[in-house]
Amino acid sequence: DAGITQSPRHKVTETGTPVTLRCHQTENHRYMYWYRQDPGHGLRLIHYSYGVKDTDKGEVSDGYSVSRSKTEDFLLTLESATSSQTSVYFCAISDSDSNQPQHFGDGTRLSIL
Amino acid sequence: SQQGEEDPQALSIQEGENATMNCSYKTSINNLQWYRQNSGRGLVHLILIRSNEREKHSGRLRVTLDTSKKSSSLLITASRAADTASYFCATGNTDKLIFGTGTRLQVFP
Numbered sequence: 001d002a003g004i005t006q007s008p009r010h011k012v013t014e015t016g017t018p019v020t021l022r023c024h025q026t027e028n029h030r031y032m033y034w035y036r037q038d039p040g041h042g043l044r045l046i047h048y049s050y051g052v053k054d055t056d057k058g059e060v061s062d063g064y065s066v067s068r069s070k071t072e073d074f075l076l077t078l079e080s081a082t083s084s085q086t087s088v089y090f091c092a093i094s095d096s097d098s099n100q101p102q103h104f105g106d107g108t109r110l111s112i113l
Numbered sequence: 114s115q116q117g118e119e120d121p122q123a124l125s126i127q128e129g130e131n132a133t134m135n136c137s138y139k140t141s142i143n144n145l146q147w148y149r150q151n152s153g154r155g156l157v158h159l160i161l162i163r164s165n166e167r168e169k170h171s172g173r174l175r176v177t178l179d180t181s182k183k184s185s186s187l188l189i190t191a192s193r194a195a196d197t198a199s200y201f202c203a204t205g206n207t208d209k210l211i212f213g214t215g216t217r218l219q220v221f222p
Contacts, residue, residue: 031208041214042212042213042214048208092155097207097208098144098208100161101161102146104155104157105155106153107153107155
């Protein structure tokens with residue numbers, strides 16, 4: 001398995017609080033992605049990074065920000081969490097762009113009450 | 114917006130039978146990928162087929178791609194209980210993959 005670690009694996013928090021999810025890779029892959037998975041919607045891209053300090057928005061980026069200060073770490077921040085952001089969040093990495101396979105972490109289950 | 118839509122949404126078969134899942138998409142692509150997701154885990158890449166390829170095999174998996182119909186199929190032959198999972202297609206163009214909503218496959222022993 002590709003070396004991807006997501007933390008925390010589970011989190012419960014309250015509406016209005018800030019939340020940061022971390023994705024750490026040991027593969028030295030250039031691309032990193034954050035997705036959310038919800039019933040009936042499959043996986044939807046939130047943000048992605050194509051290098052250190054290089055990020056771009058995905059399909060559902062509103063309410064989320066990201067940072068990548070090192071190759072191995074990609075952080076997803078919910079500045080002020082809302083109940084609609086309750087979801088399972090997945091990080092993925094790939095060596096190149098969408099013409100290569102992506103390798104996924106095991107997800108973070110986030111509940112916002 | 115979803116690019117790929119899998120069909121059927123759910124499929125139940127007996128061990129030893131073949132399972133076929135279909136994926137339709139809307140716009141031009143560079144490649145199409147299939148992934149498996151076991152309950153509570155992340156997605157695992159199965160196979161990638163490029164837009165200039167028509168068929169690809171990997172073990173018990175066979176993938177076809179028809180770019181004129183904007184569709185792909187995943188065939189799992191001689192299924193096993195361990196194949197029980199959700200299967201997703203994803204279309205690739207530029208930097209991003211766009212995933213479908215998946216097919217839930219249940220294989221009964």
